[in-house]
Amino acid sequence: MYRVYLSSRYAGTVSDETPERRPRLNRERVLARAVELADEIGVDALTMRRLAHEFDVVPMALYKHVANKEDLLEGMVDTIIAEIPPGVAGLAWREAVTQRIHAARRALQRHPWSRAVIESRTTKTMAVLDYLESFTAIFLGAGFSADLTHHALHAIGGRVWGFTQELFDDSSTEAPALPPEVQAAQFEAMAQRYPSILAVATASPHDETTIVGRGCDDEFEFDFALDLLLDGIEKRRADGWTSARR
Amino acid sequence: MYRVYLSSRYAGTVSDETPERRPRLNRERVLARAVELADEIGVDALTMRRLAHEFDVVPMALYKHVANKEDLLEGMVDTIIAEIPPGVAGLAWREAVTQRIHAARRALQRHPWSRAVIESRTTKTMAVLDYLESFTAIFLGAGFSADLTHHALHAIGGRVWGFTQELFDDSSTEAPALPPEVQAAQFEAMAQRYPSILAVATASPHDETTIVGRGCDDEFEFDFALDLLLDGIEKRRADGWTSARR
DNA sequence: CTTGAAAGGTGTACGGCGTACACTCTGCGG
């Protein structure tokens, strides 16, 4: 019985010479593996049991390193936010903002679950606040009033993380190859009921330079919207906008 | 035994005269009660079991009316989208868009869970597409190119529903009255580490016309951001913007 | 080297979830 228990604590090797003891868990290793696992199987499939299994450990073992699942997710967010490279100094505010947002976007896009998790967390961790602080400082440092900065940040919203506020979820998996006559019928019904949507949806692949069949270019959509917002913010600032008389 | 089974199918009355048979369930009643219940207890607490309990019915009874929980949520979304009043005709495009968005916002704000549920659904229901069609038609009808309309819709994104892309969750419940010296210490630490955030966060209550202590005005933030976007869209259109050379 | 406490890992168990499946009962058109 003692042997059995011990053997369960050794890694894959069956021979008991040079048993190669499995390293202990710690919060960092738990979080790092959780992030990887969420990347692989999706955050919904990430359960305490599944994660524990990755370490050949019983589920409750994780609770020595994270308080509960909420704490795990919070720690995962902190982990990936730490991957955002720091901003470069000496840029004009608009370049600084754009650069920072794109850096965040690149980092967080590696983890498709980040948007849902970040947005569903209500309490902000220090890592989050640090990023937001660096972001806010850009505006104030460029001479923006606290008032305008406040509203600008609200307007940019989740885009500070590089998130798009998606409307159509284009990344969805397509329906698996319906027979052509059914597809044609669907298209016809669509054209009848949703002529405007159809006109718009089929517009973008018509550009001669674009690869045919390609849907929307996320990056382009993102930059388009961000430019709109920054244009507006710049103009409000030049006009000396203030919210005082509201 | 027969009596027992029967009695369980009668409403509150104990006397068995004029037994007042409980009306049968149907999809509409299930969805309507689900919406109410989600409003009351939050969508996370809305479970098949809890909802069934509302009807004094066994959980599996619901499955005669909805395919599964996903279908339930989808139906709930359709139900509240149906509450959005139709647009009024004959407005200039910008007024039409603003009016439509505010109508959606008013309708959906009555259901705080709507944002999370709508955004986490990947497949669009007919009600969703109908709304989007009416929205798209405004732009095309005003002479926007399909190209610009496409990108404009992406830029507006979730704001077509009146959603704000929140950054700070101001609606969170405050920490329950810490001792004042702890609060002061926290404030001091905050001021040290997050000076910019603090400056911005405390800026808005300083307006002389605002009620002191009031946080951000959601409605104002929303309109501010929407104006920014519509300004930009209007300008792109006036400039004959096109995405061709990208 | 011994020891003892802190920290890491185990095992069992509970209550909750969505829902599959087989059933009983009800209402209604013939």
Add this chain to the structure above:
DNA sequence: CCGCAGAGTGTACGCCGTACACCTTTCAAG
């Protein structure tokens, strides 16, 4: 009156997060 489709029931399964008591390992102080 019958029979049948559809409504509602009851039981059960496999997941989930995690409380609690326990055992084992580690490591610094004696």
